[in-house]
Amino acid sequence: MKTTPPPTRARRKADRPGELLEAALDTFVAKGFSAARMEDIAARAGVSKGTIYLYYPSKEAIFEALVRRDIIPRVEAAEAMLAASGAAPELQLRHLLEFMGKATADPRVAAVPKLVLAEAGNFPEMARFYRREVVGRGLALIEGILRRGMESGAFRPLDTRATARLFVAPIILSALWQTSFAPIEDAPEPPGPMLALHLDLFLGALRAEGASR
Template sequence: MPLPKFPCCPLAESQAKRERRKEARPGELLAAALDLFVEKGFAATRAEEVAARAGVSKGTLFLYFGSKEELFKAVVRENISGRFTEWEAELNNFTGTTPEMLAYAMRSWWERVGMTKASGITKLMMSEARNFPEIASFYQAEVILPGHQLIRRILERGIERGEFRVLDLDHAVYSVIAPMIFLMMWKHSVGACAPASFDMQPDLFITQQIELLLNGLTGKAERAVTRPPLSSQP
């Protein structure tokens, strides 16, 4: 005789919820950690605070991440460094001009990182790197160096195609990075309390920076500026 079929089994439903909860925990912990790292900084964020915000115990947090440092690294990989493969693929398949590629890279960076909470990680690193050399080395290897290499590739492409003049690439990279760092620092420091009358629009700022990088401040006929001598003495 077949067993009656019940519309719902409380035990099975409870077990399924636990399984879904277990699978969700790493993502919830990373989201909670990002919130607190950006709000409070690395030093001031405690593991138990992250666990509480994610709705789990401190012991559960350490089942997934062995230390606060490992948790921070996972947050960086989830939100920033893990995206370099995606960005590299996009640039490899880009068919437009190099000026278009540079503009696309800067605008897509703002949309995917700059305007998100993850941009606060840059401010954290700027303020706390000296106190946490292991974290600083990790960030250098996983974010700064790959970022520099990506921008350098764009500039090299422009030079090779005759679209950009020959540049000191070691320093030209910083000309592209500096506006982005400014936007992130502004967003998470002074910009958070700037008066409403100060209308800082990041999309317009990026557009202006792209125009300055590609066209300079002077007109085309005035761009050949010679460097003044270091001294008037022979």
């Protein structure tokens, strides 16, 4: 049954960064960024405070590494998925929403935007990084789909920037809700139905008048 090799020194070293990131994410989720103490993170990872600094030079660096490991690859996956797909724009939006919905269903992913929004004021560098690498690329992706849809006549001609933001709004809000209110809620609502409804209404509203379904 014991499939994991004994944690030799070398093995642990290789795993440390990942373990620390896990611990940090859990701690950030539980307490928020500022309130998460390096000591908490260390304790959760089962190491001492000093050890963290062997791998990451600061708390902000941990957060950035977290975004790089957990969020950006998802953005890239979405980019790749859509680049490879010859699907119709409408279908692409469906896929994208499904993809984002699944991703944000993981509380550890959903927590990230909250952390950024909450701490943007205190850590502008962090905000800038996220704005550029995640928000920027995500919005560009959606605007691309919208533009193609409009050019092909499938979608009504609209302001792509505003429309792209409208597309993501419920997804983001659902993520924020999940990490902020759900924990204090008596009967937290699953985000699925809302997102499904969003897709229906949004696509319906987007479709060009004469276009067939």
